[in-house]
Amino acid sequence: MSSNYKIFNEIRKNTSGHDAVLSNVSELGFDKDTRALHILWMYPDALNVFGGRGDLMALMRISCLMGLPTEMRRLDSLADDIPLDWADIIYFASGDLTCMADILKVQKTRQEDYRRYAESGRMIIAVSSSGAVLADETIMSDGTSVKGLGLLRMKMTEREKIHGDDLWFTTREGIEVTGNQIQLLDVELEEGQEPWGTIVYGRGNNDNGSEGAETGNVIYTACVGPALVRNPWLAADLLRRAAKAAGVSGEFSLDDEDIRQEILSAEEAREFIRNKMQH
Amino acid sequence: MSSRTTRALLTGKIGNRVIDIIDKKRGTNWAGRQAMKIDPELISHITGIDPAKVLFITGTNGKSSVTNMVTHILRSRGFKVVSNVEGANLITGVAAALVKEASLDGRINADYCVFETDERYLYKIREQLSCDNLLVTNLEKDQVQRNGDPDFVYRKIARVVDRFGMKLFLNGDEPRSCSLADRTDRAVFYSVDKHDASFTKDDTFVTMPCPKCHRSIRFDYYNNDGMGSFRCENCGYTNHNGADSADYTATDADFTARKFCVNGTEFPMPYDQPYMLYNYAAAACACKELAGVTEEESAAALADFVLLEGRIETLEYKGNHIKYIRFKQENPETLQNFINVVAADPEEKTVVIGIGTVEDYDPYYINSFYTFDCDFSRLKDANVRKFIFTTDTIAYDAANSFIYGGADPGKIEILPVSDEEKILEAIAAEGCSNVYLTIKLHTFEGMKEFARKEK
Numbered sequence: 001m002s003s004n005y006k007i008f009n010e011i012r013k014n015t016s017g018h019d020a021v022l023s024n025v026s027e028l029g030f031d032k033d034t035r036a037l038h039i040l041w042m043y044p045d046a047l048n049v050f051g052g053r054g055d056l057m058a059l060m061r062i063s064c065l066m067g068l069p070t071e072m073r074r075l076d077s078l079a080d081d082i083p084l085d086w087a088d089i090i091y092f093a094s095g096d097l098t099c100m101a102d103i104l105k106v107q108k109t110r111q112e113d114y115r116r117y118a119e120s121g122r123m124i125i126a127v128s129s130s131g132a133v134l135a136d137e138t139i140m141s142d143g144t145s146v147k148g149l150g151l152l153r154m155k156m157t158e159r160e161k162i163h164g165d166d167l168w169f170t171t172r173e174g175i176e177v178t179g180n181q182i183q184l185l186d187v188e189l190e191e192g193q194e195p196w197g198t199i200v201y202g203r204g205n206n207d208n209g210s211e212g213a214e215t216g217n218v219i220y221t222a223c224v225g226p227a228l229v230r231n232p233w234l235a236a237d238l239l240r241r242a243a244k245a246a247g248v249s250g251e252f253s254l255d256d257e258d259i260r261q262e263i264l265s266a267e268e269a270r271e272f273i274r275n276k277m278q279h
Numbered sequence: 280m281s282s283r284t285t286r287a288l289l290t291g292k293i294g295n296r297v298i299d300i301i302d303k304k305r306g307t308n309w310a311g312r313q314a315m316k317i318d319p320e321l322i323s324h325i326t327g328i329d330p331a332k333v334l335f336i337t338g339t340n341g342k343s344s345v346t347n348m349v350t351h352i353l354r355s356r357g358f359k360v361v362s363n364v365e366g367a368n369l370i371t372g373v374a375a376a377l378v379k380e381a382s383l384d385g386r387i388n389a390d391y392c393v394f395e396t397d398e399r400y401l402y403k404i405r406e407q408l409s410c411d412n413l414l415v416t417n418l419e420k421d422q423v424q425r426n427g428d429p430d431f432v433y434r435k436i437a438r439v440v441d442r443f444g445m446k447l448f449l450n451g452d453e454p455r456s457c458s459l460a461d462r463t464d465r466a467v468f469y470s471v472d473k474h475d476a477s478f479t480k481d482d483t484f485v486t487m488p489c490p491k492c493h494r495s496i497r498f499d500y501y502n503n504d505g506m507g508s509f510r511c512e513n514c515g516y517t518n519h520n521g522a523d524s525a526d527y528t529a530t531d532a533d534f535t536a537r538k539f540c541v542n543g544t545e546f547p548m549p550y551d552q553p554y555m556l557y558n559y560a561a562a563a564c565a566c567k568e569l570a571g572v573t574e575e576e577s578a579a580a581l582a583d584f585v586l587l588e589g590r591i592e593t594l595e596y597k598g599n600h601i602k603y604i605r606f607k608q609e610n611p612e613t614l615q616n617f618i619n620v621v622a623a624d625p626e627e628k629t630v631v632i633g634i635g636t637v638e639d640y641d642p643y644y645i646n647s648f649y650t651f652d653c654d655f656s657r658l659k660d661a662n663v664r665k666f667i668f669t670t671d672t673i674a675y676d677a678a679n680s681f682i683y684g685g686a687d688p689g690k691i692e693i694l695p696v697s698d699e700e701k702i703l704e705a706i707a708a709e710g711c712s713n714v715y716l717t718i719k720l721h722t723f724e725g726m727k728e729f730a731r732k733e734k
Contacts, residue, residue, distance in 0.1 A: 020482065045495035046488035049420070049428045051648030053485050057683045074482075076495050077513070095488065096430040102493040129428070162431075164424030166644045180646050184427045224648050229679055261682065265675035268695065272636070272645055272672045 022072040024064050036069035037239065037248050040087035043095070043103060044074050047130055050182055052093020054226030055127070055235075059089070062228070062235040065259070066252040068243060078106045084113050087122065088246040089238070094128030094224060097158065097184060100138065101146050107133055114149050121245035123217040123238065124151065127227070129184050131220040132156055134213075138185065152213040152220055153193035154205075156185040166273050167202035167223050169211040175234050176200075178269040179225030187222070189213055196221055201273045217241055230266060232259045280324060280385045287318035288385060291378030308367040311375030322370070322407035325377050327386040330409035334569055335396045335445075337436065338416030338456060339429070340612055341558045342368070345416060346395040347586055348562035349569075355580035356572055358390040368395040370404050377408075391570060398432045399425070401439050413440070414448035414565050416557070418455040419505050420649060421610045424640050429455060433490065437462060448565050450557060451519030452506040458490040460520040467568055469560040470518065470525030471502045474532035476553040476619065480654050491516050503554040504615035504653075527564040529556045544574035547582045552591075554616055591620070592723070594716075596730045597707040601631075601714040603723050608637050611652035617717045622657040629711040630663050633718030634677035635670035635697065645673045647680055655684030664711045669694040669702050669718070699725035 025036050041056050056072065063070035075082060084090075095103075107114065118124065124134065132138040135148040138156040163183040170176050172194065187205035189195060195205065196212030196219055204211035204222065212221035219238075221227065228235040236254040243252060256263065294310025315321050336346045343366050350362040363376040373394050381387050396404050398418075415436060418429050426432050433455055440447065440462045449457050451468035460466035477500045486496045487505070494513035501507040510517040519525045529546075532539040537548040539556060541563045548555070559581065566572035572580075594601040604620055606613040621630055637646050658666075658681075666686060668678040674695045682688050694705050703726055706714055716723070 022483070043495075044485040046493055048485040048487060048652075050423065051651035053483070054648065054651035054680070054683060057483075057651070061683065078494055079513070094428075096428045096493075098430050098434075099488050099493040162423075162425060162427040164640075164644065164646075165642050180644060180648065182423045182427060184431075226648055226651060229651075229683060230676060261675055261679055261688070264693075265673075265679055268672065268675050269645060276642065 022060060023070070024060065025069045025071065028064065028067055028069055030069045034069050035248055036071045037063065037088050037243050037246055038086050039070060039072040039089045039091060040083065041072060041074045042090060042092045043076065043078065044093070045076065046099045046103065047093040047095030049096060050094045050128060050224035051226045052127060055093065055228040056091065058226060058228035058232060058235045059239065062232050062254065063239055066236060066239065066254050068239055068250065068252045069248065078102060082110055084110065084117050089123040089125065089242045092126040092130035092133050094130055097129050097140065100129065100132045104133060104146050104148060107149055108147070111149055114151065118151050118216060118218050121217055123242040123245065124219070125238070126220045128182065128222055128224055131185065131187065134218060134220050136190070151218045152215055153190040154213050154220070155188045155190065157188070158185055159183060163203050165202055166269070166276070167204070167211070168200040168270065168273050169197040169202065169204065169223070170200060171197040171234070172214060173237060175231070175237055177223060177227060177231045177234055178266055178273065179223040179227040179230050181222045182224060183222060187213070201277055217245060230262065230269065232262045283318045284321060284324045284385055285383070287314040287321045288378055288381060288383060290314050290317055291375060295375060295379045307363070307365060307375035308369055308371045311367070311371030311373070311378065314378055315371055315374050320407060322374050322377060322404070325381055325385050325387055327388060328392060328409070330411045332390065332569065333392040333408065333410035334412040334414060334565060335394055335401065335404070335410050336414045336416070337396045337398050337401055339398070339419040339421045339432070340607070340610065341416040341554070341561070342395045344555070344558045344586055345414065345561045345565070346393055348558060348581070348584060349565050350393050351584050352562060352566045352572060352577050352580040353391055353393070353570055356570070356576060358570060359388070360391045360393055361387060361389045362393040363395055366395065368397045369400050370407070373404055373408065399435055401436060405439050405443055411446055412448070412569060413445045414561060415450065415456040415459060416561060417450050417453040417506060419610065419612050420652070421607065422639055423609055423646070424637065424644070448561065448568065450506065450561070451525040452502060452509070454487060454496050454509050454516070455490050457518070457520055458516070466520065467564060468519040468522065468525040469527040469557070469564040470529070471556045471560055472528060472530040472532070473500055473508070474502065474553065474556070475534060476623065477502050477507065478619065478657070484654065485652070489514060489516055503557060504612040506557065527560050529560040532556055541574050544578055546578040549581060549584050550586060552616065552620065594727055594730055596703050596733070599706055599712050599714050601706065601716050603716045605720060606717045608634070609646060609649050611649045614650060614717070615653045617715070618653060618655060618657055621663070621715045622661040624713070625662060626713050627662045627664050627711055628713040628715055629665050629667065629706060629709045630658070631667045631669060631702065631706060631714065631716040631718065632677060633669045633702070633722060634673055635719055636672045645676070647673055647676050650677065650680035651684070653684065655681050655686050659685055659687070663690060665709050666691045667694055667705055667709070668692070669696060669705070671695055671697045697722060699729045702726060703729060
């Protein structure tokens with residue numbers, strides 16, 4: 001196991017306080033003024049349902065393994081200013097559906113700033129129910145609806161019954177991803193909106209062969225797992241894309257030897273799913 | 280009573296007898312299901328039940344234990360109690376329990392009815408059976424394949440409370456269920472004081488959204504994962520819905536002497552896992568509020584309380600002392616409890632973890648994302664010689680969550696099998712006699728059977 005793994009643990013240990021920045025800059029031997037990739041973890045306590053914390057751990061771990069200087073901040077309170085000028089990746093984990101209206105109320109006050117952020121090529125990732133933040137509209141089962149930021153042309157509708165299963169898809173960039181899907185909301189992509197991937201197994205957006213949505217570096221996916229732990233090659237690709245957009249330069253490669261455990265885990269998952277597909 | 284109800288009663292009674300002959304400990308949904316096929320409104324046709332003396336017990340964790348405990352205490356005081364203590368907690372399980380005790384004219388002759396109720400079936404059950412009292416143990420992440428997020432279950436329970444207006448017995452230390460108090464003017468709280476097994480988590484962990492304003496809940500400490508001293512920094516929501524203290528508080532927990540107090544009265548602690556304190560406090564609260572059983576009387580009754588599958592079970596194999604602790608898949612609280620128990624033992628140990636396929640509902644699937652809520656760093660200095668991750672579907676992935684959480688990868692062995700013999704042989708090969716095991720119950724039972732044959 002790479003010594004970078006140890007760095008990750010030490011970072012965790014040495015970080016305290018909710019305003020703290022989790023950073024690997026000095027541990028990776030970079031000058032403290034080095035431009036690092038900035039990850040903003042949105043409302044971790046409110047959006048905490050399906051192991052989203054693991055995705056953030058993966059982004060930090062993989063950036064360490066790739067030698068990519070990275071800093072991460074939590075945005076804890078809806079009352080806090082959203083540091084859009086600071087962020088290069090904004091990550092919304094899945095959360096309780098009832099939180100979405102409050103979260104969106106705050107995000108909508110920065111709608112124009114979000115639009116400019118997205119147009120600049122910087123990254124936003126929203127997982128599962130948090131797709132409501134990026135969607136045009138989300139309709140709840142009680143008939144109420146919330147308007148999203150409209151950064152992805154999609155409409156979400158709360159399902160009467162939850163759909164939980166494994167998920168296996170290939171992204172438009174050709175990356176194979178396995179994980180889980182706990183589908184509280186069906187997703188309808190509007191005309192012109194590209195999905196993020198094509199389904200190999202699972203329900204995806206609406207049981208129609210498509211999974212997620214992607215415009216530039218704005219991405220929605222139903223995949224939990226956490227997806228970036230189970231698919232570190234995906235984490236690496238997202239980090240590289242975000243670094244390029246942010247102007248963080250360097251050759252950031254991921255050695256298979258450092259993710260042997262994850263490779264075996266993915267093989268195990270694919271085998272399990274293949275068995276289900278055959279029966 | 281209609282002839283249809285009579286036929287349903289008779290069918291249910293025969294069904295109960297059949298189940299008794301097959302296995303008395305089995306849940307009795309089946310008999311109730313047969314009876315309700317004949318009379319879907321069967322429960323509402325049963326008479327002689329005083330709603331003030333009916334208690335429903337629901338929640339994510341602990342509802343079986345509390346139901347057993349309340350029933351045991353009330354029976355020890357001489358009350359006749361109808362209960363589904365075998366754990367069949369759907370509407371058909373409640374029907375089966377009632378049918379068993381009802382006369383042929385459909386009348387119940389009992390002092391109290393105490394029913395464990397599945398969170399999702401609560402509304403249906405309450406529609407047919409009038410009940411004035413509801414105890415909610417806690418509302419945590421669990422069975423996401425059918426529940427989605429915990430708020431989904433909260434909304435189901437809230438609907439029952441709003442429609443039927445019940446007296447609520449609430450865990451004052453668990454934010455989500457505690458907030459149900461806003462929906463009634465009859466809320467009674469139970470709570471647990473900070474104790475030696477209380478713990479904190481560092482700031483990289485997440486908590487939960489405030490159920491009132493959706494901002495962050497902060498925990499000063501946890502007595503059990505998801506329960507402890509909490510507050511919302513935005514709206515000020517805090518323990519026991521802001522009341523200065525809970526109505527029933529477990530204090531002075533002494534896990535060595537196995538005793539604690541509720542409102543100043545000393546209780547024995549038949550099971551010493553910290554989460555049981557909430558169950559004891561809940562039972563003392565319910566028995567006093569429902570039947571006027573004093574704390575002293577509850578304490579006396581608990582002395583001989585035996586909980587099916589409530590103890591850390593042990594298994595001896597080739598000189599290894601294997602301690603088995605159950606955990607519920609998809610429920611981080613029970614996995615955290617396992618971690619905490621392991622971390623509390625200073626002796627050198629082997630730890631075997633079998634997170635497997637989730638087989639609660641169709642389709643079966645593999646899921647380990649809930650493990651990322653758990654604090655594995657407590658195991659870092661817990662004198663663990665080896666972690667063995669097993670099961671044939673998700674061993675590598677489960678080990679990943681420990682590695683990402685801070686466990687030393689050099690101490691991890693992957694055993695991608697679900698074969699009981701191979702798991703036991705791996706334990707024996709490790710050569711550390713002190714072993715902790717968490718795995719599916721049926722796998723553990725297979726291990727016990729294999730070990731028995733080997734003797």
